[in-house]
Amino acid sequence: MLYSHNELKRIRVMKMMNYAMMRCVSAIAIGVLLMVWPEAAILYLVIAIGVVFFLPSLFSLIGYFMKGRQLGMYFPIVSLGSLLFGLWLLISPAFFVGILMYVLGGVLVFAGISQMVNLLGIRGYAPVSHGFFVIPVLILLAGLIVLVNPFAAATIPFVILGVSSTVYGISELINLYKFRRKDKKREIIVEDVEPIEERGSEVQ
Numbered sequence: 001m002l003y004s005h006n007e008l009k010r011i012r013v014m015k016m017m018n019y020a021m022m023r024c025v026s027a028i029a030i031g032v033l034l035m036v037w038p039e040a041a042i043l044y045l046v047i048a049i050g051v052v053f054f055l056p057s058l059f060s061l062i063g064y065f066m067k068g069r070q071l072g073m074y075f076p077i078v079s080l081g082s083l084l085f086g087l088w089l090l091i092s093p094a095f096f097v098g099i100l101m102y103v104l105g106g107v108l109v110f111a112g113i114s115q116m117v118n119l120l121g122i123r124g125y126a127p128v129s130h131g132f133f134v135i136p137v138l139i140l141l142a143g144l145i146v147l148v149n150p151f152a153a154a155t156i157p158f159v160i161l162g163v164s165s166t167v168y169g170i171s172e173l174i175n176l177y178k179f180r181r182k183d184k185k186r187e188i189i190v191e192d193v194e195p196i197e198e199r200g201s202e203v204q
Contacts, residue, residue, distance in 0.1 A: 020172065020176055021173075021176060023169075023172070024169045024170075024172040024173045024176065025169065026169075027165045027166070027168050027169035027172070028165070028166050028169035028170065028173075030162070030165050031161075031162040031163065031164070031165030031166030031167075031168075031169060032162065032166060033162070034158050034159065034161055034162025034165065035159055035162035035163060035166065038155035038156075038158035038159050038162065039151065039155055041155075041158045041162075042093075042097055042151075042154050042155060042158060043093045043094060043097070046089055046093035046096055046097060047089065047090055047093050049086075049089055050085075050086045050087070050088070050089025050090040050093070051086065051090070052086070053082045053083070053085050053086030053089065054082075054083060054086030054087055054089075054090060055086075056079075056082070057076075057079040057080070057081075057082040057083035057086060058083055060076050060079035061076060061079055061080065061083065064076055064079075094151075097150075097151065097154055098150055098151065100154075101146055101150030101151065101153055101154050102146075102147065102150055104143075104146055105143045105144070105145075105146030105147035105150060105153075106143070106147070107143070108139055108140070108142050108143025108146060109140055109143035109144060109147065110143075111136075111139055111143070112136045112137065112138075112139035112140030112141075112142075112143060113136075113140060115135070115136035115139065116133060116136045116137070116140070119132055119133060119136065
């Protein structure tokens with residue numbers, strides 16, 4: 001079946017709109033899930049990282065025991081370490097998230113205190129306004145918040161990501177709706193014009 005140039009163009013546009021619609025719905029669904037269950041998103045992310053460490057290391061060890069040992073290759077110690085690390089992430093992802101956030105909180109507290117100490121040291125040689133202490137104090141407070149409630153602090157980036165994904169999906173749906181209305185109006189105009197052209201050709 002042969003299609004005209006306009007029909008092929010319309011089919012191509014419809015396919016693009018369908019793909020865009022699927023992308024919007026997926027973005028909204030992921031965004032809602034991240035906003036409703038950010039704790040689960042963190043755990044699944046850690047589990048995914050554990051799988052990335054675990055599977056290649058497992059294949060490497062299997063390859064060593066199947067052929068590598070016979071060929072006189074050295075035992076893959078790095079693969080064993082990656083395997084154990086990946087297994088740890090798979091077994092206890094919440095524990096890993098807690099440790100990571102405690103480390104991050106400690107780094108923020110140390111960075112805030114060190115910046116304030118440096119500013120106080122500079123103050124002995126040159127005038128330093130109080131505005132320079134705002135950023136170090138905020139960094140220190142952020143570190144203390146993370147140390148007090150590490151798991152809640154870890155969910156904040158996922159909530160922001162969920163909100164952004166949802167807003168993106170909704171805005172794309174609105175744009176698709178507007179484009180579809182304009183496309184329908186253009187189709188109506190074309191259908192009205194084509195019979196007039198056919199009548200003109202018949203008269204001639």
